[in-house]
Amino acid sequence: MxxxxxxxxxxxxxxxxxxxxxxxxxxxxxxxxxxxxxxxxxxxxxxxxxxxxxxxxxxxxxxxxxxxxxxxxxxxxxxxxxxxxxxxxxxxxxxxxxxxxxxxxxxxxxxxxxxxxxxRLVYLTITIEPAGATVTVDGKPLAVDPTGRSKLYIAGISAAADPSPDLPTSFETAVDPGQRDIVIQKQGFAPQASRETYPVGQHADLHLSLSALDATLHVESSRGNAVVRIEGLDVGVVPVTVKRPPGTYSIDVRSAGYTTYSSTVTLGPGGRSDIQAPMVKEQLVLTRQWWFWAGVGAVVLGSALTVYAVTRPPPPYNGGSSGWVAQTH
Amino acid sequence: MGRADALSPRAPVTLAATLVTLAAATLVMASCSDAPARPQLLVTVRSDVVLPSQLDGDPLLSAAASIDRVRVEVFGGDGSPTATRDFVVSGSSSFPVSFGVEAPTGSSPLIRVTGFRAAWEHLGQDGAASIEPGVSLTRLAQKTIVGFDRIDVVLHGDCFGTPVDLTSATTCVDAARRAVPATTLDDPEPTVASWSGAREVACSAAGPSGTLCIPGGVSDIGDPALHIVDLVSDIIPNPPRAVLISPFYLDETEMTVPQLRSLFTAGKLPGVAPPVLSSIDVECNYTTTKGSAEKQAVRCVSYETALAACKARGGSLPTAAQWEHAARGRGRGYRYPWGNQEPTCCAAALASGSFGCNPKKGIGSYAVPGSCNGIADVSRDGVLDLAGGVREWVLDAAVPFDACIEDGLATDPTCAPEDRPRGSTKGGSTSTPLTAAEASLRRGRSSAMQDVGFRCAF
Structure with missing residues (x-):
């Protein structure tokens, strides 16, 4: 008909x-x-x-x-x-x-x-999450009804390069019937696409939500074999690039003989943070002089041996190449 | 007085030091003479897979067969974890790795060891780090402690993606023992990179004209972002998993209009419907006589026609796993055929019209990297237009692999349940946005749409 x-x-x-x-x-x-x-x-x-x-x-x-x-x-x-x-x-x-x-x-x-x-138009009640996202239909942004005769957002009448209007979190839009590619996107979030074929005159609800993109954290150092830890977990030797969900992370960069570099970084959705960790050689202080520790060692050794000989503690556990001994209780 | 003068000023110090040294030596000997061994396990983690430092020196090794982290979790008698530690393993200086487990005599601590690549670790919404199970190597080990004891725990490449069962304490040990008690002992001291799947496998014979050899080997397919996808889209969930692919040949280009026409003309496709022109799908380009699209990939091809054409040539459509193996650098985990650099309009035939690009439709139009910041739509093996051009049919049905392929390292997997029509599409096209060029994406079974074509595998 x-x-x-x-x-x-x-x-x-x-x-x-x-x-x-x-x-x-x-x-x-x-x-x-x-x-x-x-x-x-x-x-x-x-x-x-x-x-x-x-x-x-x-x-x-x-x-x-x-x-x-x-x-x-x-x-x-x-x-x-x-x-x-x-x-x-x-x-x-x-x-x-x-x-x-x-x-x-x-x-x-x-x-x-x-x-x-x-x-014959298709009327979609679209709910978007989060607020501030833009919606395109077949690659083109929605537009406020230029005829002023409705509060609809109209698809298909804008050019692809036109700016998107500020959309409320729930709104009604009119689109042509047939197969429509509807894409929601926002900076820092993974775009989501919906391809549906809408029959003539259909009224439908469409919920489009975005998930935040992982952020990229790149850590470099002035020293090549420094180990990077994020939130206390080793993630590799510099330079290292990791993906993490948005949030705040503590970062340590360690290398033997150098002062540990510590920092905190806040990563936004889909963002990138580059950290250049300057590694500074540890200062020659008293506690770093061999003769100081030789003297301390002699005293401690003598004391320790004496105490040890008296208390006879059991031998230490063997931690293998890592030196780590797991507790089972 | 004279005797006192005869002594050096350092004599008392020397004497005292000597006495202290003798006393200390005596104490040391006494303390060390009968030190009893404490009950514990000394666990050494070994593997036959690849370490990162080996990849640079041997290009035949697959990065997908490597691990750069080892996570150790020790479980107490009540089954709850009591200790966890991650070890970075980069080369022979840090591997094999060993550690101790303190436990009373007679106890049987359960130890879970997981080898993985840090790239596959991600933080969940609860902040806890989790590892993609489909691409990691997990092994359970258990032994009753009697004094000081040693065990080896070997991570065999055959166990990639095979889960362990903490409740029944069963584990994968190797290909022949995929669910055996955790008390099973390993073969001692495997050599790293000795696993048969670690090294690429070359094609054994020459392929048909116009095809390229895609060497076999282990490959990681899928993407963590595709665990869950928008339910209203036609993108198929594809969480990461390791697969083993046999060597095969793949068409260098998508099948062109004249190539398909020649099959029809030669009578090799009896009863098969040729693509038709359409007033709706204006990009359809198949003609029965020479036309204006002779150098273009044929469009608007149905799955049935594409499969019949490949079979007429003695091949078949590629599986989704074969396609992704070829498009992602054979184990290198590329996001796009050229690597990980984000696509632009000059990289591949993508995103026409309102998507903002003006793609060229001729096959191989994006084969020269010099004109596009060093990237081109060419795979590691020279296959053209995997990112753009037309979406390409693959054999698998439009269902996740989980629907019909068991956990663990599958060889040449293809997922086609009997109750679902076969066929889904891989790759981007002139009608899709730039982001659709990502090689891990697979889309649902489409009709013979204007951006759907194919290439054959042999």
């Missing part, structure tokens, strides 16, 4: 285009020439070409009839949202010109097309 209605619209559109073409041709040679090429393209069923010519004609000399024809071409190409905008624009331009650019019957037909389109 709907296919029959669409066919009827296409046939009617073709007849109307042929009927009104001379009126536009008379208004300017360049615009008229473009308009005529558009009409020729319609005759050849080259709707994409026709759309281009009518857009050009309208750009040279704005006319309600050109906008009407743009709407018809968009409709034939299956671009319902774009057709709707064009039809509303045609009616508004005609009204600005005291209804001198469109025959009343044509305006009535156009209102009929708009009602038909608004019945």
């Amino acid at each position: 709907k296919r029959r209605a669409a066919t009827a619209i296409a046939i009617l559109s073709f007849l109307v285009l042929a009927l009104f073409a001379p009126a536009v041709r008379a208004e300017g040679s360049e615009a008229g020439e473009a308009f005529q090429k558009g009409v020729d393209a319609v005759a050849a069923q080259q709707w994409a070409d026709a759309l281009g010519w009518f857009e050009r004609a309208h750009a040279i000399k704005p006319h309600a009839l050109s906008l009407y024809n743009i709407g018809v071409a968009e409709l034939r190409l299956g671009h319902l949202t774009r057709a709707r905008v064009a039809f509303y624009g045609s009616l508004a331009l005609d009204a600005e010109n005291n209804h001198a650019q469109l025959a009343p019957s044509l305006a009535d037909e156009m209102n009929g097309f708009i009602r038909d389109i608004e019945t």
Whole structure:
């Protein structure tokens, strides 16, 4: 039934285009020439070409009839949202010109097309998480309804490079029926995509949520074999690059004979932090002199041996190459 | 007085030092003479997989067969962990690694040893570090302590991805013993990198014309981000797991329009439906006579037609695992066929129209790295257009591997349950965004859409 209605619209559109073409041709040679090429393209069923010519004609000399024809071409190409905008624009331009650019019957037909389109559009109630994310449909951002006739966000009428409007966390949008690629993205989060085929006139709910991207932490050091620890866990020898969820992490960079470098870094979603750890040789202090420790060692050894001999502690556990002994209690 | 004068000023110090030394020596001898051994285990962790330091010197070794961390967890009598420690193992100076386990005589502590690569460790939302089970090597060991005792725990490459069972204390030991008691003893002292899967396997014979050899070996496929994916998308969950792939041949390019036409013309595809042009899918390009898309990958091909075409050539479609093995550098874990550098418009035939690029459709149009910051849509083995061009059919059904492949190291896996239609697609296309070039992504069974084509494996 709907296919029959669409066919009827296409046939009617073709007849109307042929009927009104001379009126536009008379208004300017360049615009008229473009308009005529558009009409020729319609005759050849080259709707994409026709759309281009009518857009050009309208750009040279704005006319309600050109906008009407743009709407018809968009409709034939299956671009319902774009057709709707064009039809509303045609009616508004005609009204600005005291209804001198469109025959009343044509305006009535156009209102009929708009009602038909608004019945066939797909209405999605989209809930996004987190706030501030942008949503694109088939690669293009949503747009506030330019006709001012609804609070809908309209898909398909913006260019891919257009800025995205600030979206509330829940909103209603109108999209063309058929297969739609809906993508939600936000800096620092992994984009999520939804590919669904929506039948004509469907009302549906769509929940789109993003998960935060892991952040990248890269640690280098002025000393090549320094070991990097994050939150007390060894992660490797510099240079080392690790992925971590957003958060705050303590970082130690250690190398024998050098002062341990410690720092705290806060990683944002999808962010990157590069740390250059300067390794400074430990100062020669008293406690680092061999003779000091030799003396201390002699005293400690003597004391320890004495105590040891008296208390006779059991021998230490063998920790192997790592020196680590696991407790089982 | 004269006797006192005869002594050196240091004599008392020397005498005292001598006495102290003799006393200390006596104490040491006394204390060391009968020191009783304390009951404990001395555990040495060995392995036959690869260490990071070996990878640079031997390009035939697979990075996916390597470990750079060893995590040791010791469980007490009540089954709860009592001690955990991670060891960085980079080369022979840090491996094998040994440690002690203190326990009373007669007790049987349970020890879990996990070998993994740090790249596969990630922090969960609770802040706890977890390891991807599908790409790690885990072994349980248990022995009743009688005085001082030693055991070897060997991490065999055959056990990649095979889980252990703490409740029943069963573990994988090697290929022939995948679920045996943790008390099973290992063969002593394996040599690192001696595992048969550690080294790539070359193709044994020449392949068909237009194909390239993809050497076999172990490969990690999947991505941690694909544990859970958006339920409304058609991306298939693909958590990381190690797989063993046999050498095979893969078409250097996606199948072109004239290549498919020649199969139909030669009568090699009886009863098979050719791709059709469509007013909706305007990118469809198959023609029965010479047309304008002779140098393009054929589009709008159904799974059935693609499979029949490959079989007519004596091959088949690649499996998802074969495709990912070829596209991710055969064990090197590349995110994209060229490495890990993020794709741009000049890297591959991707993201047309509203996605912002203007891709060239001819096969091999992105084969020269010099014009795009050193990257090109060329794999490690020279295979072209794996990232872009058309999405490519693979044999596996559009279900996660977990649906029909058991845990553990699977050889040449393919997942095709009988109750699901076969076929899913790998790779990005001119109709997908740049991010779809990621080689770990696999998408659902599509109809013969305008960006779906194929290449064959042999």
